[in-house]
Amino acid sequence: MVAAAPLQGDLYQRADGAFDGWCFAPDRPDERLVVEVLVNDTVAVSMVAAMFRRDLLLRGCGDGYHGFLVRLPPNFPPAASECVITARERRSRRVFGRLLRPGPPPGTARLARLADEAAALVAALERLPARRGTAAPLRTALGALAEELGASRRVLWLPPVAAPRLTLALPVEDTATALWQIRALAPAAAEIGLEIVAVDRSGAAAALPALVRNLLYRRAPGDPAAVLEIAAEAGRGAWLALADAAEPSAAALLALANALPAAGRGVFINAALLPPAAGGDDAATLRLPAPLGFGLACDRGFWRDAGPLEGGAARAGAALALRAHLLGAPLWRVLEPVPRGIVRP
Amino acid sequence: MVRRDNALDCELGVVRLFGAADLGTQGMLSGWSGPEDGHTWNDGVEATYLLAVRPPVGRTVLLVSGEPYVTRARPVQELTVFGNGYRIQMWRMTARVETTLVIPLEPEWWFQRGQRAIMRLSFYLPNSSRPKDIADGADGRELGFCFRSLCLRAVPD
Structure with a gap:
């Protein structure tokens, strides 16, 4: 029996929606491996992993030129669905990274947006002296709703930052x-x-x-x-x-x-x-x-x-x-x- | 005469990276500067590149990404691509940003040479300039476009 050649690698999702990772064969440190990125088991992109990553160099992965960066084609997969992204080395077909790309948040996002709109309406009401009495209980109800909404969220959402400082x-x-x-x-x-x-x-x-x-x-x-x-x-x-x-x-x-x-x-x-x-x-x-x-x-x-x-x-x-x-x-x-x-x- | 051994044997759908780590000087016939870290510049007004694929060749599209050399002194870069003598497309680039050139290649444009189909691409960059001539550093190469990656993809019929 021939033991499979060792292969190292990983796959990550970036904040801008692209995927990056690396792939390295310790027994062939000079070889640039071809990586395939699959979306729900369909090959979407394949590329040579030959981008430089300083962390790989520091970690002793050859000369560090084993990284890759992948942007999925815009309509692949349909934006509204959850999908599994897999990275594998093409020749050996060995998978070294897999992650779940979440779809858009379920109803909670829409509810949160509605709550924000309602809050804006209440704020407008409060500016009218004749309606202040009506606005106060509405604001209390909205506060309770927002609290429920927050509690129902199991996933913590960090705000996406386009150009982080x-x-x-x-x-x-x-x-x-x-x-x-x-x-x-x-x-x-x-x-x-x-x-x-x-x-x-x-x-x-x-x-x-x-x-x-x-x-x-x-x-x-x-x-x-x-x-x-x-x-x-x-x-x-x-x-x-x-x-x-x-x-x-x-x-x-x-x-x-x-x-x-x-x-x-x-x-x-x-x-x-x-x-x-x-x-x-x-x-x-x-x-x-x-x-x-x-x-x-x-x-x-x-x-x-x-x-x-x-x-x-x-x-x-x-x-x-x-x-x-x-x-x-x-x-x-x-x-x-x-x-x-x-x-x- | 074309040096057949230097043609880049392209696999459809695989993204190849310019620069010393992947492509090196593969496919580069003339008008290129040396491969650098993750990119290769043209050097001169015309850079010629040789692609080879295994026939039969269907409709394909070549995606070339990179960055034009645009500065205040050289605000426009024009790039015209010829494939085996056919004028394919021209781009006028006015911003120094990552740019993807989408180059459609029709099947009848390829030359059949033995077991391979060959495409000789010419990137014509008439506005290439030497940074040292326009007070943008000491670089003496004639730069127009910084090539980062290429990928030949099949176009579904």
Whole structure:
């Protein structure tokens, strides 16, 4: 019996509806494999996986040129239906990625829109002095309806952001904790142009993409620095931030977002991370004492110039600080507790 | 004389990427600069590319995606594609954005050579210019279009 040649790869859905992924044969590291993307078992697109991905290079997948990006033809599949997207290597027909592309939300979206329209009508009524008495009970009823609507939603919807300002790399250990963290961050997402890249390091939160819509989900082992690399690869934000794995909070992210300059570059580092704990135990320094929401952040241009990072958040933070000094980029530390001031060291 | 061994043997429906990692210099006869990371520029006013497929060839469409070299000093790029001498289509591009050229190829336009059908494509870019001549850097190549991917697809009858 001949053992099947090893094959590695993965498939993800991006916020803009396209699919990206990678495919690599460890025993043939120089070969560019042909990938087929199937929609409900029908081949929709096939392409050579030869795009460069920095995270693959860092992970030791050959020269890193094994990525692919697929946009499905506009009418394939019908937009109104749920479908299964499968990625397989063409020659061996081995499937390495499969995901469910959800259809449009069921009735709740329409109900929510109707509730919004009704709320606007009530607001108009309230502006008429003669109708104020009628408007008040209507508003109460509408509030109850909205509450019911929210409770009936099983799926958490993050607002889709066309041009995200900030990409947040969220290291994920399990589904329940990740859901709690994302719920905490969701209220601020639209306001600050946030996109969240959940990086599942153990594979224990595989259900996450089905429970949270418009979330970028990646499954990859690695230290926090690698998580930031993966998020930078997957996300489109002008700024990159690494979430504090312990307690992200919308308020802290808002504080960070307010401090980010509209243009230009810089590095933000959680003061608690510097200097690293004696003995170099990154795990100890990862659990920040206060809900800061992020460990470190920098602009995408600086991240590109600074080169690869490795290790825990503390080590990556220290490396970023040093490189900011060497590259002449502004460096800020964020002080605790919230509301935290941003001061130059 | 056409160097037969350099023709790109196309598989219908497979997206191929320009640049060093996938296509390299495969199919490129003349008028191309060296393959770079994920793309290849033309170099000069005419870039010639050689495609080969296994007959029988039906109706196909070639999708070429890339980005025109458009700057303030060179606001328009015109691109005309000829296939085995047939003038196929012309594009006038005024924005430096990702652009997909849809090039229909009729079956009778292909040359039969042994076991292969050959299509010699000419990308004519009269507005190609050297960045260094228009104060847009030090690049001395004559650029018009940055080629990123190509895909030959069968068109259902």
